[in-house]
Amino acid sequence: MIKKILKWTGIVFLLLTIVLVVTVSLRQNLRYDAPYPDLHASADSAVVARGKEIVWGAGHCADCHSVMNVDSMLNLGIEPALSGARKFALPFGDIYSMNIxxxxxxxxxxxxxxxxxxxxxxxxxxxxxxxxDFMAFHDVADEDLTAVISYLRSRPAVRNEVPEHRLNAIGKTIKAFMVKPVGPSGPVPERMQRDTSAAYGRYLAFNVAECNGCHTMRDMTGGFIGEPLAGGRPMESEDGISPALTPPNLTTDSSSRLFGWSQETFLKRFRQGKIIPYSHMPWNSYSRMSENDLKALYNFLKSLPPSKTGALKKK
Ligand code: HEC
Ligand code: HEC
Incomplete structure (x- = not known):
């Protein structure tokens, strides 16, 4: 009797496994539909210059799309190629950035x-x-998205074959059932007034520089659970040796890292670039942001309500 039950349990289990494996493989390349934004790259030098500013600054594209020593090259006046192939070794597999x-x-x-x-x-x-969803540029204004694409188009082509992503069994299961396209959170602005207002600072922090991605508490699946910018989850080091670092609270609470920081202190800190060498924060890209943009960021952060790290969103 027991033997029979075990046998049938085994068969059922085997069948379920086969169904799962087949479903997962059939769902590896699901197609989705989304509108095509009506944007056209331009060769206008002002547009290309704006794109360049975003790409090497707030947008920090180089942090993921280059394996070169970008900062020293830029200091020498050379624009490194964004030829991709940076490997992200994650628990569910290896993901490579694209040659752009x-x-x-x-x-x-x-x-x-x-x-x-x-x-x-x-x-x-x-x-x-x-x-x-490595890149959170879903809400970038039409004008800025056009500028970024115009800049990418203006660069020389570099041949660099990027390896295919390598997902393990968990990764394939996640891809089959959980990876879906992520789009804008609401209507996307056509253009932003580039002043030092908190509104423009908010746009930079959430839509372009992604401060939010690290400095807001998330749950295990990556969903945001804390008050915006009130401090994030500790981040393991990429080398696996250096200690984990925690993106601090940036609100106006007395426990915030920015508590008591003047605008001058803030600008000076950003101009310094990376101090902790293994920090995840793309400090060097941000250090290239314009004074205007950094002032806007500061004014926005100072307009945030005081919130404690890890505090849950009030419903
Ligand atoms: C946090 C890392 C990260 C940053 C920052 C980043 N990228 Fe990416 N990018 C990736 C990864 C990873 C992929 C591959 C995604 C995939 O294959 O699903 C990618 C893919 C792309 C693609 C190809 C999309 C496609 O459909 O094949 C483009 C274009 C691109 N990135 C442009 C940019 C630009 C422009 C910036 C800066 C404004 C940028 N990226 C910043 C990680 C990043
Ligand atoms: C990829 C993750 C990541 C992103 C994106 C990010 N940060 Fe951070 N941030 C960190 C981590 C980790 C630390 C702690 C280690 C350090 O100080 O470098 C930190 C530290 C800081 C500090 C404290 C610096 C000090 O010296 O005390 C400030 C201020 C800050 N971040 C502001 C920002 C702002 C503003 C943005 C967006 C423009 C941003 N961060 C984007 C991860 C991130």
Whole structure:
């Protein structure tokens, strides 16, 4: 009797496993639909310059799309190629950043402007599959998104074959059931007034620089659970040796790291770049932000309500 039950349990288990494996593999390349933003790259030098400012500054593209020593090259006046292939070794597999130079075969040269715009705004690759949500540029204004694409188009094509992502069994299961395209959180502005207002600072913090991504508490699945910018979850070091670092509270609470910081202190800290060498924060990119933008960021952070780290959102 027991033997029979065990046998049938075994068979049922085997069948379920087969069904799961088949479902997971069938769901690896699900296609999604999303609108194509009506944006066109421009060769206008002011537009390209604005794109360059975002790419090497607030947008910190180089932190993920280059494996070179970007900062020393920029200091020498050389613009490094954003030829990708940076590996993110995650518990569910290895993900590689894309070559975003205009190379036709290994980069984005074969994508149209609208395809690049859709990918960044709606998280849908040109072939319709979902983009892994590493980049939170879903709410970047039309004008700035156009500027970024215009800058990428203005750079020389660099051939660099990026390895395919390698997902393990957990990664494939996550991809099959949980990875979906992420799009804008609301209506996307056409353009932003670039002044030092808290409104522009908020746009930089949430839509372009992604301060929010690290400095807000998340649950285990990555969903935001804390008050915005009131301090994030400790981050393990990439080398696995250095201690974990915690993105501090940036609100106006007395426990905030920014409590008592003047605008001058804030600007000075950002100009210094990375101090803790293994910090995850893209300090060096941010250190290239304009004085105007840093002032806007400061004014926005000073307009936040005081919140304690880890505090739950009030419903
Ligand atoms: C936190 C890391 C990170 C940052 C910052 C980042 N990227 Fe990416 N990017 C990635 C990864 C990883 C992929 C590959 C995603 C995938 O294949 O699903 C990618 C893919 C892309 C793609 C290709 C999308 C497609 O459909 O194939 C473009 C274009 C792109 N990034 C542009 C940018 C630009 C422009 C910036 C800066 C404004 C930027 N990225 C900043 C990690 C990053
Ligand atoms: C990829 C994650 C990440 C992002 C994005 C990020 N931070 Fe941080 N931040 C950290 C971590 C980790 C620390 C603690 C280690 C350190 O000081 O470098 C930190 C520290 C800080 C500090 C304290 C610095 C000091 O010297 O005491 C300030 C201020 C700060 N972040 C502001 C910001 C602002 C503003 C943004 C957006 C423009 C931002 N951060 C984006 C992870 C991040």
């Amino acid at each position: 130079t205009p190379d036709k075969e290994t980069g984005i040269g074969g994508f149209t402007d609208k395809e690049i715009a859709r990918s960044l705004r709606y998280g849908v690759h040109p072939d319709g599959t979902a983009v892994f």
